[in-house]
Amino acid sequence: MGDPLFTTQGLAIGYRTPLLSDISFSIGRGEYWGVFGPNGAGKTTLIKTLLGVQRPLAGVLNRAVGLRLGYVPQLTSVRESLPLCVRQVVELGALDLKGLPPVGEALSRVGLKDLRKEPFSALSGGQRQRVMVARALHRRPDVLVLDEPTNGVDLVTRQALRTLMRELNAEGVTVLLITHLLNEIGPEVGHFMWLDAREGLFLAGDRASVLADFRLRQAYGAGLKAVEVAGETVLAWTNGEEATHAS
């Protein structure tokens, strides 16, 4: 594990009353984490707490000093009607930083350099999502946090984003991918957080140990089963709709 960027011990998160308690984990530099849970599981609350937007209700949370964050929110939290062009959107994500490379560099990375003068509101959902990723990349982040980045985007964009995240991680960027879709978490995701506030469940660690944890089976009962596919252990919902590699 690289040097720890986030460490928690006995953390309790929530609004006024704890949604989840006794959360302990450590995220090291250069790791790729998938944060999974159904809707309402507490994923966003946990990430907001981790990023310092929300105060923990109890416990210890340590964040490495001088950490530069890149954050890609859900598109629904963005006011798309504002008359901003693509370049402005990217620039607005780095008002606190100076000496950054030109905006075009980050836009090139997501394949949108030619659209920098276009109004943000005129772009497709997939293009908007890529602009939001470019906005985060423009900051040259140590940690990139993506909140449901593939919601409402087409298959091609989804695949392109996944490839980009893999490349960034290979370059040393720590990635935290939040999703409620198990099949969004590919084999490149080495670490896993599985949370479900309704079940009081929080598991964190390397993907194999999390997926093998008996508490997961206890919580989901007959809903999950481990199957062998092409020599790999695969965790599948019993309805067979979603699956992910367990090792």
Added chain:
Amino acid sequence: MLLDTLVLVKWPLLGAVLASLPLAYFGVFLLERRMVFVSVSLAQAALCGASLAFFFGWEPRLAGLAVVGGVIAALALRSRDGRDALPEDAVLGILYVVLGGLSVIFLSKSAQGGLDEATLLFGSLLGVSPKDVAVLAAVCGLLFVGALLLHKRFLAVAFDAETSRVLGLRVGALELAFFSGLGALLAVSIGQIGVLLSFAYLVLPAAAARGLAKTTRGVFISAACIGALGSAVGTLASIKWDVPTGAAICLALAVPIPLGLMIRRRA
């Protein structure tokens, strides 16, 4: 003839144009953020403050400012986690009704004989004096400096408050600065041009500009131009046809809106 008319109404016209510029600026943000009702409630708070001042014999602008400040503080202190007992629009609606009721009661019991709510509601633009314009100019100057310093941050928060928070922008402080500036402006402008015209400057130029211009800069400049031009056209029209000036300006400001909507639809 036109020049003579303009000389005659130079102070009211200057006051209207001065008020229109910052109000149009705030209006662009409020419209895009769907927060127009906040401005109505702040305007009502300023009106209530002025009514309170007439009742007790205080300075109307200061009292208006005080009540607006109280409302802003109350809104700012509310929990931001969306789990309040009442949704924000309901709170604003309650404030609007309660402050409006208080205004009527204070005015009805006020010692100012001829003063009624209609005077405050519609203002008396033609009664604007050089001193009023100087006060307005001072407030506009301060707001201009504030906007120069904070404009990009206001845009960042308006576009994506969540990420702004994550990236360390002090969103609460920026919101407080924005609404305090708006509140101060309303407290001054309502005393001179009335609630209706102040509200018209907030909403109408911004509504027209979002159809007429495509860029951020274009929208802000168009809104300011529509506000200033509408003031001039409305004032001159009111003199020519002998109709109330504030109402004439309101109508003049509404004229470009259909044009903006048509252009927006075709784009």
